[in-house]
Structures are given as structure tokens and as C-alpha cells.
Amino acid sequence: MKREDIADLMAFAIIAEERSFSRAAVRLGLSSSALSHAIRLLEQRLETKLLNRTTRSVAPTAAGQRLLDRLSPALGEIAEGVEALAEERDRPSGVVRINTHRSAALLHVLPKLPILRKIYPDVHLELGVDDAMVDIVADGFDAGIRHGEQLARDMVAVRISPEYHTAVVAAPDYLTGRPEVRSPADLLQHDCLAWRYRTSGALLKWEFMQDHRKVSVDVEPVFTTDDMEVLIEATTTGAGLAYLLKEQVATHLASGQLVEVLPGFSVPHEPCYLYYPSRRQMRPAMRAVVEVLKGGIGRAAANEQPSTDAIAESHS
Template identity: 75%
Template structure:
């Protein structure tokens, strides 16, 4: 096999992973036209079409899927070998793909990006936001980030955030002309902005501590979403009460844009964890990312 064949096969695998010539070209540091030309020549050499191309998407053909299945182990070993050499020089590199809960990304990953970049400029984190549980191995991710109670089984878990508390919040404009909220049962008289658990097909029940016991309340939602930033924006607009992590809204509480109700009933929320498959040999880039995120946990 010629050297250019290996390079073109790796390019093909990245295009199939990204489902986009544009994104693949960025990862490879090539122009889109150069990448397209390389794949066309590869297909000519192999005598078969590997990718179906439309104006909106790129996907492997049946032949391309069969080739990918054969290539994946070998290309993975090549990538790990290159990264291992880089680590020996003190420079782990490569793309680390992480599937994460949206709020976890904002609270625990984004604040550490600068530190990661300064320590390991050759590492790129590729985040995919998904608030349900996914099979990170089947979907090609290196790791996942979820809150404690959502951890997948048979995974190694590393805590990257401390335990936080929940908060029911609303804008002053909403609370001004609404019934007083003195206990969780009073929420049933209010407009609530609720988290929709897409994977379970139902809304999230709001949890509280009352007389030392956990209390679960199924509120009356006037709006549902599965993105905390949307729920927070809705609360800021005066549309109702939102049930969020206090860390998510602390700046708005300090500024007075939001007011917390029922603070004495607030329940602890489990810490955030990064989890990954139990493998004997971990990619150097993955280890570096874990170390940076773990160091952020006080």
C-alpha cells in the first residue's frame, strides 16, 4: 500500500465520521476542493464509490460502510501510535469527542478550555450536546459527561464538579402579581417552565426537601424544553418559574434579574462526572483532558 493510500483512507474515515467535507477539511487542515479531489482519486483506485454526496449531506455507501468496518481498528491503532509518540515528547494531541449534558458543558468544560489550550495546544475537544443518555461507544465518542444519577453502567467515572443545589427561580415581574409561594404545593397555582425528558417522554418532576424527606412535585407546565439556557431565558422574560441548578443562575440572582423562591426546600443535586469505557490503554489526549477537568473540581 502506498503512503498516499493511507492518508486518503484516513481522510475518508474522517469524512464519514463528520458527515461533512467542510468539517473534515477543517480537521485535516486541507481545502475542501483538495479533500474532494483526494477522495475522488481514492474511489477511482478502488474502483467503487465510497460516499454518497448531496448538497446537504455526505454518507458512506454500502461499500464505504464495509470498508469503514475493516479500517476502524487499524486507523485507531495508527492514531493512538501517533499520539503516544507525541506524549513521549510531552505533547499529547488529537481530537477528543465528548457527548455532554448542555449545562455540564457550560459549567465544567468551557471554563477549562483556556487551561487545556495552554497546557496542550495539540488537543481539540469536539463536544456534542445531548441531554439524554447515549451509547458513547456505539456513537463513536471518547467520553460522556452527565450528572451522577445519569451515569451509564460499565464505565469508569471521574468527578469533575462538586455537588450543587437546585433553585426555583422567576423574574420579579412574574412574582409581582402572583400568589405567594410558601411551600412546594403552592407551585401548582403557578406557571412553570419545565424540563422535558425526551428519552423518557415526560416532564422532569421538581424535587424538594420537606421535614427531612424528599418531596416530588409534578408541576403544571406552560412551557417545556430540554435545554437549560432556554428555560433560563424564559424565566428571565417573566414567563414563569424555572427549576434549575443554582450554579446556572447565580449571576442573575446576584443582579436581581431572577429571584429564588423556596430556598429552604432546596435539594442537593449530584455532582457532575466524566465517564468513559474501561480500557487498559487510554489515549494520551484523553488522559490530558481528564486531568484538566478533574483539576477544576475543588
């Protein structure tokens, strides 16, 4: 193998990860044209087409994917070896990629960014926000954030939030002059706004604790969306009642934009966990992010625990 092959193979892996020549060029500090030229030369030397290019996307060919599958472990070891040098100078650095649903990003990650920047200025956090479950290993993420009941058993999980609670909320203007909501069954007399899972297409169930057992109400929504922020915004405009996590709308409730109905029927939900593959050695940068997100800066990840449940779709 020639020396230039190593650099070009690494460039190929980054292009495949980013699915874009322009984004890969930014990461590599090259121009898109120079990077494209390097890949063409690599394909000529290997006498194999590695990437399918269109005006909108870039993806590995079948041969390219087979090569990438062989390259990824070796390139990962090289990256970990280089970043492990940070341990010697006690200054974590590098990129940590985390996949999370929108609520966890807003509630538990963004508020801690200033702390991360202050304590670990050389750590760059990259968030992939997706309300659907993803395979963090296959998609190139270092870790993910989901609720406890949704974690695969081969992951290490670190709790980063308190327990959640469901809430049915509405704008005060919507409730004016409408039937009072005293029990879950009363919801059938109201306009309900629903959230739909992107992966399965199913509607989120409206579940309640009643007489010490969990019951569900099959509402017929007048509005449905797969974007939680859109759902909250629709609720604040007075479009109807929405079934959310109370923590998602805490500021809206505090300001009076929204009010909660049926508070005595709330259902508790698992807290959020940061999870990552147990077989992977933790990089210094990753360890720094774990410590900040769980609120244990300067301490080892003492409360790590293997999760036991199968991956399912997220409750955003």
C-alpha cells in the same frame, strides 16, 4: 493494497466521521474538490460506492459502513501510536473530543479552558454539546460528561464537580402581587415553565424533599422548551417559575435577576463526572484534559472509579 489506498481510506474515515466533505477537507488540509476526487478514485478502485452524497449531508453506504467498522480499530491504533510519541517529549498534543450537556460545558469546562491552554498549549479540546445521552464510542468522542447516576458500568468515571441542588426560581417582577409559595403544592397556583427531554419527549419532574421524603408536583406548564438557556432566559423575563439546578442560575441569583422560592425543599443531585471507555488506553492529551477538569493538574487520575449505573437521559 496500494500506498494511495491507505491515505484515501483514512480520508474516507474522516469524511464519515464529520459527515461533511468541507469539514473533512479542513482537517486534512485539502480542498473539498481534491478530497471528493480522491474518494471517487477510491470507489472506482474498490468498485464499490462508499458514500451517499446529497446537497445537505454525507453518510456511508451499507458497504461503506461495513468497511468503516473494520477500519476504525486499525485507524484508532495508528492515531494512538502517533500521539503516544508526545509522551516521549513530555508535551501532550492532539484533539480531545468530549460530548457534554450544556450546563456542564458552561459550569465546568469553559472556565478551565484558559488553564488548559496555558499548561497544555498543544491540546485542542472539541466539545459536542447535547442535552440528550449519546453513545460516545459510536459517535467518535474520547469522553463524555454526565451526572453520576447516568453512567454506564463499563466506563471509567472521574468526578469534576460538587453535588448539585435543585431550585425553583422566578424574576422578582413575576412574584409581585402573586400568591406566596410556601410549599410545593402552592406551585399549582402559578405559571410554570418546563423543560422537556429531547430523546423521550417527557417533561422534567419537579421533585422536592418534604418531611424527609421525595415528592413530586405535576405542574401544568404555560411554556415548555428543550433548551435550558431558553428556559433560563424566559424565567428572567418574568414569564413564570422554573425548576432548575441552583448552580445553573447562581449568577442570576447573585445579581438579583432571579430569586429562589422553596429553598428548604431542594433536592440534592449527583455531581458531574467525566467518563471514558475503560478498555481504551488513555492518550497523553486525554490525560491532560482529565487532570485539568478535575482540578488535579500534574497529578495522576487517582480518583478514577468504575461507574455502576445504566445510561439514562441527562438532567441538563
